[in-house]
Amino acid sequence: MNTYTLDHPELALSEPKTLEKVAIVVSKGSLEGIYPALIMANGARMEGIEADLFFTFFGLDAIRKDRFEKIKVATVGNPGMHMPTWLGALPGFSALATKMMQRQMEKIDIPPIPEFIELVADSGVRLYACKATVDMFGLTMADFVPQVEGIISVGEFYEQAAGGQIIFT
Amino acid sequence: MTATMIAETSVDLDAEGFMTVPEQWNEEIAAELAAENGIADLTARHWLVVKFMRERFLATGAAPSIRALGKESGVPVKELYELFPKGPAKLAAKIGGIPKPQGCI
Numbered sequence: 167m168n169t170y171t172l173d174h175p176e177l178a179l180s181e182p183k184t185l186e187k188v189a190i191v192v193s194k195g196s197l198e199g200i201y202p203a204l205i206m207a208n209g210a211r212m213e214g215i216e217a218d219l220f221f222t223f224f225g226l227d228a229i230r231k232d233r234f235e236k237i238k239v240a241t242v243g244n245p246g247m248h249m250p251t252w253l254g255a256l257p258g259f260s261a262l263a264t265k266m267m268q269r270q271m272e273k274i275d276i277p278p279i280p281e282f283i284e285l286v287a288d289s290g291v292r293l294y295a296c297k298a299t300v301d302m303f304g305l306t307m308a309d310f311v312p313q314v315e316g317i318i319s320v321g322e323f324y325e326q327a328a329g330g331q332i333i334f335t
Numbered sequence: 336m337t338a339t340m341i342a343e344t345s346v347d348l349d350a351e352g353f354m355t356v357p358e359q360w361n362e363e364i365a366a367e368l369a370a371e372n373g374i375a376d377l378t379a380r381h382w383l384v385v386k387f388m389r390e391r392f393l394a395t396g397a398a399p400s401i402r403a404l405g406k407e408s409g410v411p412v413k414e415l416y417e418l419f420p421k422g423p424a425k426l427a428a429k430i431g432g433i434p435k436p437q438g439c440i
Contacts, residue, residue: 205440211422213425214420274440285405289401
């Protein structure tokens with residue numbers, strides 16, 4: 167990087183000093199799929215960076231009234247769990263792993279998902295549901311928590327994200 | 336780390352402008368740091384947050400999370416961002432004369 171900027175001092179000067187805006191796409195509905203996006207959105211706001219969250223496909227579970235309190239860790243098909251697939255598939259195993267993980271998170275002050283959704287919304291993060299998925303699953307605004315600002319198309323999402331960085335999770 | 340004169344006191348600051356020696360802090364310094372960071376007038380609500388941050392840090396050795404700040408300081412999260420638009424925890428720490436918060440939340 168140093169060599170690069172020395173060779174091109176004009177590039178070094180034109181580089182923005184800070185990130186000003188991020189738009190984060192949440193496409194997975196598991197605990198480990200949703201938390202990173204919430205932590206990054208909250209972290210952005212804490213640094214004074216604008217942040218949007220766009221929930222698509224199973225990521226919508228994070229903002230669905232009937233599901234957002236029941237988000238679980240994926241214990242099957244998740245090599246990160248370091249356990250045999252048959253073990254992860256035992257009844258109640260995912261719930262147990264989720265409980266253990268949530269206890270650890272509470273210790274380092276990471277809120278449960280419903281509280282976290284409220285926290286990021288209160289912090290000024292804008293929450294949107296993806297129109298294509300909403301139509302596919304036959305959902306309406308009534309299915310979502312009140313913090314959701316609207317159901318928007320991909321095109322509208324890009325408009326909203328203009329001038330910022332897009333992160334896909 | 337550099338020593339800088341703020342409100343006629345010599346203060347040690349890190350590269351981002353956070354005080355590294357909390358004992359050097361006083362309210363005049365806080366007001367000046369706030370003005371430098373876009374808060375011209377520290378209201379009673381600002382002070383509530385700044386003092387909560389500072390006291391919590393001095394008592395525990397770590398700055399509180401935004402979650403704790405919202406729940407325990409007496410100022411809810413929405414208002415925290417109205418008071419400190421560029422990041423409540425970070426700015427309140429800077430104004431309160433304590434190091435930059437290290438946590439992710």
